[in-house]
Amino acid sequence: MKIDYKKRYALLAASIIAIDRLTKYMVMYSLPHYKVNSFATIDLVFNRGISFGLFHSHNAFIFGAVNVVIASVLAILLAHTYGRLVSKKLIVGEIFIFAGALSNIIDRYVYGGVIDFIALFYREWHFAVFNVADMFIFCGVVVMLFVEYRESCKKK
Numbered sequence: 488m489k490i491d492y493k494k495r496y497a498l499l500a501a502s503i504i505a506i507d508r509l510t511k512y513m514v515m516y517s518l519p520h521y522k523v524n525s526f527a528t529i530d531l532v533f534n535r536g537i538s539f540g541l542f543h544s545h546n547a548f549i550f551g552a553v554n555v556v557i558a559s560v561l562a563i564l565l566a567h568t569y570g571r572l573v574s575k576k577l578i579v580g581e582i583f584i585f586a587g588a589l590s591n592i593i594d595r596y597v598y599g600g601v602i603d604f605i606a607l608f609y610r611e612w613h614f615a616v617f618n619v620a621d622m623f624i625f626c627g628v629v630v631m632l633f634v635e636y637r638e639s640c641k642k643k
Contacts, residue, residue: 493572496582503586507620511594511602527607532616533600554595561588577634583627587620 519531535550536543542553568581594601603616 500582500586504590507590510619514604529604530606532603534603535600580627580630583623587623590620
C-alpha cells in the first residue's frame with residue numbers, strides 16, 4: 488500500500504507536535520531543573536513573548552497582540568504552504584515551522600505562555616531558553632532557504 492505525499496506530510500507534522508508535547512510534558516512533571524553539563528541545563532520557564540523572549544509581558548493586552556501577530560504570520564505561511572503543495576513542490580521546511588509553531592500556540596492557550604526549557608550558557612553569557620518546537624522552526628527556516636536557493640539556481 489502506497490502512502491501519498493499528503494499523508495506523509497501529515498504524519499511528519501503530527502510526529503513533530505508529539506515529540507515537542509512529550510518533551511514539554513516530561514520537563515513540566517519530571518525535570519523542571521536539571522544540570523546537563525557545564526554549558527546546558529534544563530530550566531522550565533514560560534515565555535509570554537516571541538523568540539528570545541522579545542515582547543515578553545504579563546500584560547494581557549500585549550500577550551493578546553503578540554498572539555494575533557503570530558496567528559497572522561502562520562496564516563500567511565499556511566497560504567504559502569498550500570500554494571506550494573498544490574504545485575507539488577517540497578514543503579518539508581514549511582511543515583517543520585507550522586508544526587513547531589502550532590505546538591507553541593497550544594502552550595500559549597493552555598498554559599498562558601510557551602514552555603521553554605533548554606538553557607545554554609558559557610561562563611556569564613546565557614543564550615535564550617528554547618524548546619524542541621523552536622529547534623524544528625529554526626530547521627524549517629534553514630530548509631526553506633535551502634530549497635528556495637536550489638529552486639532559484641535551477642531557474643537560471
